[in-house]
Amino acid sequence: MLALVARRALVQRRVLAAVVVLVAAAATLLGVCTLLLSATQDRAFHAEVQRSQADDVDVTAYVVGLAGSDLADVRQQARDVVGGVLTPLHPRLTSIATARMRRLEDAHRLAYLASGDGIAPEAELTSGRWPHDAASGRPEAAIPDSTARLLRLHLGERVVLGQEIGLDGADNPVDVVVVGTFRPRDQAGWQGDPLSGQGFDATYSDGSVTAPAYGPFVVGDAAFVATGSSVTGLRVTAHPTLSLATRSSLARAVGKLGHADALLSSRAAGRARITRVASNLPDTLSRIQAQQATTRGTVLVLLVLSLALSLAAALLAGWLLASIRDDERALLVSFGLSRRQQMSAALVEALALAVAATLVAIPVAALVHARLTHLPRLRAAGLTQSPTITWGLVLTVLAGAVALALALVVTVQDSSTASDRSSRRRAAERSGMGALLVGVAAVGWWQLRTQPPTSTVHGDVTLTAAPVLCLAAVTVLAVQVVPLLLAGAARVGDRSRGLVVPLAMQQAARRPHVGTAMVLIAAAAAASVFGLALQTTWGRSQDDQADLRVGTDLSLALLAPAGPQDSIAVAAATGPAATVSPVVDTPLALGSYLGDPGSPPMLVAVDTRHAGELLRGRVDAGTDWSSIGRRLAPHAPAGGIPLPADGTGVELTGRAPAGASITVTPTAVVQDASGFRSSVAATSLPMDGRAHPVDWLGPIVGGARLVAVRLDLDGDPGIDPRGDPGQVQTGEMSVKLRLPGRGGARPSWRLLSARSDSPVRDATASVGADGDGTALTATAGIDLGFFVYTGASLLATALPTPTELPVAVSQDLLDAIGAKVGGRLAASVQEAPVPLRVVAVVPNVPSAPGRVAVLLDADLLSRALVDAGRLDPVVNGWWVSKPSPGVVHALRESSLGQVTTRHEVAAQLRHGPLRATVPTALLTLVVAAAVMLVAGVGLVLSADRQRRSADVARLRALGLTRQDARRVLLVEHGSFVVPLVLVGALVGLVAALALGPHLVRSEVGAAPVPSAVVTVPWAAEALLVGGLLAFSLVLVAVLAAVQIRRSGPADLRAGDL
């Protein structure tokens, strides 16, 4: 029997070689997918870990409440613990010690010391130098920019930090000299800082003392210890060497992390109040694993789809091989060959073919995979690999080749039994199969639709199997249309005189045993079209997610609220041509609604006059950001009075009620040329009826305008507070702020009491010319009996403020709290009440995807906050529309904060190490499916050539010209292939429309926000389908020509097959 198999193989070597090539191609595809899922994913893991931010992988020990004398030892213990967690990764260890707050010289303000080698890497030196360390002598200190600005400290100046607050605090003052200023690099490194790296907190509280706080004053380690300061916080951080990180080493580190907390606690027992070891490493590892699972899921879909196509191709090859051998088989059966012997022979042959295909497929798969990883996207993601042969590759390819080759055995078995079944039974089977397929497709689609929105680390069987089942089921059903179409065309052709078209249509319509071929050709076309549409849909979704995540083209996020210098720096970096908006991006309190844990409601405020240019992210059909922005933008511009540079020449004249000795402290709200507002305090001045020059405590940039001023009144009202409580003693006061210059148009000013419960009565403000200057005059009556206990605070403002701020709310907010358009929301921003009115609903607020959020105008928000007494800026970022590379570079160079561009985020989502495999795999699917289609067409036509050689000779003998014979074949094969490709393309499109949005997941496997929208690249699809058709038709033409050329008189005596 083996001899027969060998002899037959020798005779049919061309056919068998074609089968080996087919199986090898399919096995190669499996091998490539295997490598993409294993070797590439391992490389991607490594590359992603390498790209991790320090905050993602560092392990930090926090020690709270420590005597200064214990600092050295506890710090060493903490270093041992966190270093031990990351031992295999050779961690670099840094520490930061923060001292308890000390009182500054005026006793009303607080400041604190800090030291450690962990500070400098987290900060950008903006002037001077870092302090030299010395245990003796006056300590040198570096301080944050904001601290220096607010305390008006310059390099070389001394400042005395007095006794520590709280019980048992050190009472020795510390006299330091400022030698440098710095700016925090990013928030992550300053989480342990009492002021979060902002350098200032107006309302700092440690639970017992509430006062403005400044710092840190960074001093050397030895100097810190020498001051005898109590340590409120010690932070020791281990930074791993990421180039050494492997999946197992990180997993081990996560395991050790679980015990590190207890270990540190035991080692610092009795010396520290609180100890804790924390790290984002477990979350980072989970995130990477989730991303890998998501990518793996998509690649698996493609793998299964490719496998299904390969199986169909193998079945087709099997059928064709079996049909070629029908006569031989019948002869052998007539000689007494048993079914078992047939099966044995087929099995031996199949295994031999599988081995041959495996030997070809393994090196080819390794080479193709290596080539794929050299594609620009994968190269950019750092996934380039040289040809790799792994055991996984060998086993997968071998298993795949054996499985595919065994399909040949199945067809032998099936072909020998097919004739036993009646046509009625087969029809019943087909009907049942059709119903089953409809059910399968419906269930698969429903499963995809009802996927949970959350992510999963483990593979999702639904996500993997459902699309393949749907595509296969719909294809099998759809191809049933093709014979009907051809039969209809044949019926029409039957009424014509000619031969070519009717004969061709009849041949095509009545082509025997074509089910597998039809499914293969249509499924391949469907997979190709589907893959291309899914790739575009996936890419578009990544862009959409990036749009919404960043919210604009470029986002500059500051660690601390912005100051006027920041505004100037941004203006200098962006230039006058760019559309730039200050941004407030901050948590929001919405009545009693707190939001989900870790996901509070968000407020995003921008310059909504430029919403159309600035904002990114999809909105509902029929509207756009410009129209939404118009509903949010202020109707009246902010006015104000021009201020001279540095505020020089500004005078204040105050008149207090008779007998009263009252001082006034002005705080100006100034608006720079870009519209950015900030407050500048001034020294207190007596209200003695004389003009006093105002001494501003902060810089005032040129071109600024005064838009509001708060007047804090304090002092002795000149009455006896123990007098008759029934008698109200009031007095008139006035404050005139005179600014040099006439200033042009003068808006109307309002004078408000800055507090709701206030001794101020009948307050008015007016602006008028005063000589060659402009005078802002505030007058009010004061309840002196009340004043003696509370003082008074007045706010004169030129800012027209609506009673309610118009906002656009996210759909999630609408769903969460049941708000509606036209409804009101009681909100507070940084504890200031801000009444809101809903004027629009948007799917998502830019930069707050999937969050409960509101969008409003930054100018109006500023006005409302000023009205509420919050003069300090709340702007914490800038958004820039369409920045040039130069602008991006300049903003990065300015080190103002974290610069994020939409394109970079999109690129990371599309081409990051963990993501780049997806589009590559989709591209592989498109190419592989196209190859399968061409292989299917080639197989069908090749088999047809052998089966139909006699037909052509007979038709020629009947008088058909060579040209007409070629036409018959062209029309016949063309009318078979073209509808199948078109039906397949249609199925692919339908599948893309129905399944595409459900197959796209976010980078962590959750439902993407915004939801994916099917994007069909019509031109590319048309090109693809056109290419497939053209290639198929060229193949048809070539094989038809060969068939015509090879048919001769000898074929006339051939029997009908």
Add this chain to the structure above:
Amino acid sequence: MVAVRGLSRTYGNGPATVHALREVSFDVAPGEMVAVVGRSGSGKTTLLNLVGGLDRPDAGTVRVDGTDVTALDDQGLSRLRRDTISYVFQTFGLIPALTAGENVGVPLRLRRTPVAEREQRVALLLDLVGMRGHELQRPSELSGGQQQRVGIARALAGSPRLLLADEPTGQLDAETGLAVMALIRAIVESEGVTAVVATHDPVMMSLADRVLTIADGQVQA
């Protein structure tokens, strides 16, 4: 009707050279039915193929109804086969995808015969060969004899003047073969067709007007 002069055909070259026909010459008169007999491999089929223009001779000429077949180009040969010559094949030669009626209609379609006329003639021919009622059956649904009857009907559809039949009963049982031979004989007489029939069958030889014996590629006296 047919004039063959010095016809030679050789296959292969070198030691494997096969001289299928050597200097064969003969004539067939119009309306005559000639049986070509000889052993397998004697050159019968080669002779029919050369007469029908399906093959090219190495030497010699074939004239059919005055036309030099050997001088015709591909188009001319196709026209000749379409208008003058028709074939009956040993393996029946029906197109499997077409019904019996459609198979008979193929030569008429080649001539672009109007549909009504075509249908009428197909019905007539099927009736002539005793296959009425089988128009819609596919070849696979017919017996060998029925297929050959359909093949004969198709051969007559184009009203040929020369019928070439290559062992038309070769795959039929004796009884069916006899019926088919009688049918050919009857058609030759009724339609006035000239026929050249390659056969082994003695009965066929007895029905022929003349028997032409070929041995080793040569016509025996």
